[in-house]
């Protein structure tokens with residue numbers, strides 16, 4: 123296709139894989155609002171996990187069909203929908219040929235560390251789903267859309283907690299008098315986090331071998347729920363996980379404070395991670411798409427804005443709760459995971475800032491509004507889902523059935 127220079131620039135076409143999930147839904151709406159041509163690809167398997175484990179989002183969420191219909195009626199913008207599993211290469215091929223993406227944002231993986239540690243079959247599912255899904259995306263790009271830019275969601279957890287500063291993807295090392303810049307060492311600590319390491323290796327290799335252009339976004343733990351677009355209507359609300367399998371640290375603590383459950387600090391609580399607001403997730407992805415990697419380049423950005431230990435998060439939520447008249451207690455839960463509970467942590471995160479990221483830092487006012495949000499929905503909380511039930515040490519081959 124060709125057009126003369128006075129025609130308006132063609133809208134960039136972005137395929138959002140995993141666009142029915144927490145990060146993906148917020149991102150799909152944000153990009154559509156910013157005038158990108160958006161298609162969501164999702165197997166809806168995440169909604170199935172919830173059914174199978176008896177879990178539910180704190181917020182009521184509409185079906186994906188209702189969501190995109192509501193978006194169209196509010197804004198006039200169309201989001202195309204492809205329901206299917208990216209591990210099915212025939213489905214993925216047809217989707218690529220039909221939509222012809224300029225960028226693919228890949229959120230579509232099993233993303234819970236505890237889920238991957240339930241039993242052998244969930245561990246195998248996680249690595250199969252994530253590693254094969256990403257390989258299929260790479261093959262589809264090579265076959266049908268060579269110029270396309272892959273923006274892949276990775277995780278800060280790929281690095282683990284080394285006793286030196288964490289760099290963005292690569293580290294320059296001098297060894298026996300010779301110097302090289304090498305992939306930063308990976309020390310992931312769940313079968314889920316390991317699946318991201320395997321993905322990174324496969325992507326790096328195809329950049330080198332086939333000239334694929336890719337950005338690996340090593341994202342920290344995401345918190346929050348509201349974005350400009352999901353606020354527009356209750357049928358656009360995002361999911362908010364608080365249970366022991368899919369819920370993440372700060373979001374869980376806010377729900378726990380709202381229902382009067384003591385905050386569940388695992389072990390000593392010195393576990394430090396990078397965190398970011400979901401409003402920054404959507405901003406970071408947009409920045410990565412707008413400034414694509416070059417052909418053959420495997421770019422790595424550390425995507426978080428601030429570091430906190432679990433104890434620091436617990437004390438922030440306790441303080442914010444007090445202001446709202448809540449008496450927030452903390453309990454030390456025997457750590458169900460195998461991880462360092464007291465460690466050095468200093469991770470670089472300058473590349474997205476250099477591209478123009480304006481972070482929403484975790485201020486008192488944000489915790490207040492997140493707490494108020496969770497209080498509003500507290501009657502929907504199933505308190506039986508709060509305590510962790512998956513043990514890193516006890517995982518076995520026997521299928522775990524769900525106690526009721």
Ligand code: NAD
Pocket residue numbers: 139140141142143144145146163164165166167168169206207208209228229230231232233251255275276277278341342343344345370
């Ligand atoms: P989520 O579970 O809410 O969403 C993932 C979506 O992907 C779901 O809608 C699911 O149905 C879909 N999916 C999974 N496998 C698929 C497949 N084979 N084919 C098609 N669709 C598939 O997860 P999220 O919290 O939105 O996370 C999105 C991505 O961001 C993940 O890759 C995750 O590892 C990464 N990430 C998330 C966080 C966080 O705190 N939530 C932090 C860092 C990185």
Ligand code: USQ
Pocket residue numbers: 233234235236276277278279280341342343344368369370371372374386387388389391393394395396432459461
């Ligand atoms: N933790 C507690 N109490 C809780 C929940 C968690 O102490 O109630 C601790 C955990 O032991 C861990 C830390 O808090 O040390 C973070 O746990 P989490 O469940 O918030 O996050 P994690 O398992 O690391 O996974 C989440 C997302 C995953 C993403 C990752 C980014 O589910 O998809 O990859 O955050 S990162 O942590 O940077 O690897």
